[in-house]
Amino acid sequence: MPLRTAAAVRLGNMSSKLSQKMGLGAGGMIGGRVALKLDPQALARLTTGRRVALVTGTNGKTTSTMMLSRAVSALGEVATNHGGANMPDGHVTALSKQPDAPYAVLEVDEGYFPEVARAAHPAVAVLLNLSRDQLDRVGEVRTIEKSLRTALAGVQGTVVANCDDIMVTSAARDSARVVWVATGTGWHNDSASCPRCGDPIRWQGEHWHCTGCDLARPRPDWITGDGFLITPQGVKVDLSLRLPGKFNQANAVMAAAAAAALGVPVEEAVQRLRAVSNVAGRYRTIQRSGHRARLLLSKNPAGWSETLTVVREADHPAVLVINAHEADGRDLSWLWDVPFEKLRGRQVIASGERATDLAVRLTYAEVEHTIVPDPLLAIDAMPQGPVEVIANYTAFRDLNARSASE
Amino acid sequence: MSSSKVQIALVLPDLLGTYGDFGNAVVLEKRLTWRGIPAEIVTVNFGEPVPDSCDIYVVGGGEDTAQTLAVRHLREHPGMQRAASRGAVILGVCAGIQIFGEHFTRADQVTHPGLGLIDSTSHAGGSRAIGEVIAEPVDGLFQGLLTGFENHQGRTVLGPSARPLARVKVGTGNDGQVEGAVQGRILCTYLHGPVLPRNPQIADLLIEWATGEKPAPLELPAVTQLRAERAKAAGV
Ligand SMILES: [Zn+2]
Numbered sequence: 198m199p200l201r202t203a204a205a206v207r208l209g210n211m212s213s214k215l216s217q218k219m220g221l222g223a224g225g226m227i228g229g230r231v232a233l234k235l236d237p238q239a240l241a242r243l244t245t246g247r248r249v250a251l252v253t254g255t256n257g258k259t260t261s262t263m264m265l266s267r268a269v270s271a272l273g274e275v276a277t278n279h280g281g282a283n284m285p286d287g288h289v290t291a292l293s294k295q296p297d298a299p300y301a302v303l304e305v306d307e308g309y310f311p312e313v314a315r316a317a318h319p320a321v322a323v324l325l326n327l328s329r330d331q332l333d334r335v336g337e338v339r340t341i342e343k344s345l346r347t348a349l350a351g352v353q354g355t356v357v358a359n360c361d362d363i364m365v366t367s368a369a370r371d372s373a374r375v376v377w378v379a380t381g382t383g384w385h386n387d388s389a390s391c392p393r394c395g396d397p398i399r400w401q402g403e404h405w406h407c408t409g410c411d412l413a414r415p416r417p418d419w420i421t422g423d424g425f426l427i428t429p430q431g432v433k434v435d436l437s438l439r440l441p442g443k444f445n446q447a448n449a450v451m452a453a454a455a456a457a458a459l460g461v462p463v464e465e466a467v468q469r470l471r472a473v474s475n476v477a478g479r480y481r482t483i484q485r486s487g488h489r490a491r492l493l494l495s496k497n498p499a500g501w502s503e504t505l506t507v508v509r510e511a512d513h514p515a516v517l518v519i520n521a522h523e524a525d526g527r528d529l530s531w532l533w534d535v536p537f538e539k540l541r542g543r544q545v546i547a548s549g550e551r552a553t554d555l556a557v558r559l560t561y562a563e564v565e566h567t568i569v570p571d572p573l574l575a576i577d578a579m580p581q582g583p584v585e586v587i588a589n590y591t592a593f594r595d596l597n598a599r600s601a602s603e
Numbered sequence: 604m605s606s607s608k609v610q611i612a613l614v615l616p617d618l619l620g621t622y623g624d625f626g627n628a629v630v631l632e633k634r635l636t637w638r639g640i641p642a643e644i645v646t647v648n649f650g651e652p653v654p655d656s657c658d659i660y661v662v663g664g665g666e667d668t669a670q671t672l673a674v675r676h677l678r679e680h681p682g683m684q685r686a687a688s689r690g691a692v693i694l695g696v697c698a699g700i701q702i703f704g705e706h707f708t709r710a711d712q713v714t715h716p717g718l719g720l721i722d723s724t725s726h727a728g729g730s731r732a733i734g735e736v737i738a739e740p741v742d743g744l745f746q747g748l749l750t751g752f753e754n755h756q757g758r759t760v761l762g763p764s765a766r767p768l769a770r771v772k773v774g775t776g777n778d779g780q781v782e783g784a785v786q787g788r789i790l791c792t793y794l795h796g797p798v799l800p801r802n803p804q805i806a807d808l809l810i811e812w813a814t815g816e817k818p819a820p821l822e823l824p825a826v827t828q829l830r831a832e833r834a835k836a837a838g839v
Binding site for chain 1: 618620621623629633648649650668669671733735752795797800801823825826828829
C-alpha cells in the first residue's frame, strides 16, 4: 500500500473509531470521508490487487450484496460494506477495515456507480433493476440509465444484468461480457417508451421488444423459478431461502450468477446465501407487548408493490410507516404509485411523521384505517399476534434502533 | 356528459405519470362515485389513440424525453384537442402546463411546438424549483389555499387569454409570482403532491365544470388535517 494511502487509511480508521466511541454514528462513513480527503485516489489504491464485485440498482442492493459476499466467502476473505454506506466514503471505510481481504463485494449507490467503477475496475458488476426513486434527489430514471450505460460499457469484467428490466437491459447491453438473468421481476411503469429510441415497448408474455429499434429481451443465461434457479448449463438448484418474496429470489439468483462469474460453484453459493435471514434488521421479527411484528423496509413504488405482495400471503394486520426526510425524498407523490388498494379489508394503521399523507392515500384507496403517528404505539394498538410493519427508509432506521434499545 | 358515466381519461400515464398523477384521476373518480354519480377512469396508454368522447382529461408530469414523445403522440392522435374545442374539462400538471402552451424551450435551447390549448409559452429556468408550494386563489376562483409540491425547471409566461390559477406565497410556480393557468375549462398547475388529493376544492371545481352542477359537500377528515399540516410546515 503506498505510503500516502496507508496514512490516509490509518487516519481514517482512527476517526472512524473515534466517531463510534463518541456515539456519532456507526462510523460507517466518517473514516472514509477523512481518508478520501487525504488521498482522493484511496478507492483506486484500496481495490488494486483485489477481485471486486460491485452491486447496484434501485432495489435489493443491500440484500444482494450480503448474499454475494456470503457466497464469495467460499473463496476467501471478503471486504464488504453491508450496512448501506454505499457511497465512496463508505467503500473506503469498508476496504480499509480489511486491507488484506483478496475479495471485495461493494454495494454502490447508482448515482456513484460510474465513479466507483472507474476507480475499482470490477471483475463483476451486478445491475439489479432501475425504477423511480426519490425523484427530487436522485433524478430521473432515464438519466441514471444513460450514465450507467456509459459506465458499464467501460467495465472489462462480467456484467450480471436482469433482462426482465428494460432499463437494465439497455444499460448493460453495450458491455463486452454480459450474463443475463431472468429474475421475473421488473417495474414497467417507467419504461413504456424505449430508453434508446423512444418508441413504444411491446410485451408478449415474458418477452418484450421495442417497436422502433432492435432493443429486445435478451435470451437469459440464468432463470429464476418459484423456489429454484436454472443455471446456464440447465441444472436446476433448489433455493429454499429464509427471506420472503419473489424479489429476494431474484436477489439470490443475481448473487449466484455473480458468484459463479468469480468462480464459486453454484451449489456452494446457494447453500451460503440461503442462510441469510436478516439484512441490517430487515425481515427481523420483534416481540412486543404480545405482538410478533415483522419489520419490512420499502423505499419506493416498486419496493412497496413487492412488499404488499409478500404481506398478502397472510391476512395479518399492517402498520405502514412513512417519513419524508432528505434520505427518503421529501416528495411523497409516489404514495399514489403504490397499489394500497391491495390492503382493502385488512386492519391497517397509518403511522410515521407523514401518517396523514398516507391516510389520505388510504382513504381514496378505500382502505379502512386509523392514524397512530408513533409506530411502536401503532404496533401496541393492534390485536395481539402477528403484525406486518412496512416502513420507508428513515422510518425503518428509527424503528429498528428504538426497538433494539427498548 | 356523453355517456351515462363521467369518463375520466388518464392520458399517457406510462409517459406522463412521474409524480403519482394517477392520484388525480382516482380522486375525481371517487369524489364522483361517493356522491352517487357514476364515473370511470379510461386509461390511454402510449401507442393507443386518444378518445375525444371523455368528459375530463388528466395529463401528468414526465421527464423531458417522455414529454417530447407525449406531444408527438397527442398531435398524431388529437382526440383531447377535439374534446377541448367542445368544452371538455382538462387538468394539466407539471409537464401539462408546458405542453399545453404555444411552445416550450428546453435547457438545451431547442424550442418544441406545444398543443396550443392555452395562451402561454414556457422556457427552462436557471435552477430547478423543488419543494412545497402554497398559493392563494386569484379572483375567487376557488376557496382556501392551493397546496402541493413542485419539481420542475420550466418557467411559464401567460398570454392575455390565459389567467393565473393562484398567487404564490411559498415556492416558485410559473415565475415566482403566480402559479398555474386557467383558460376556459382547462386548468394547469406545476403542483403535484399530487394536486387533487391535497386540493379537493380544485377537484370539485373540475367536477362542477364537467357535470354542470355544484357537487354536494364532501368532508374527508384526513384531507382537512393534511392541508393544515402542509400549510403549517410551509410556515403559513
Ligand atoms: Zn427502441
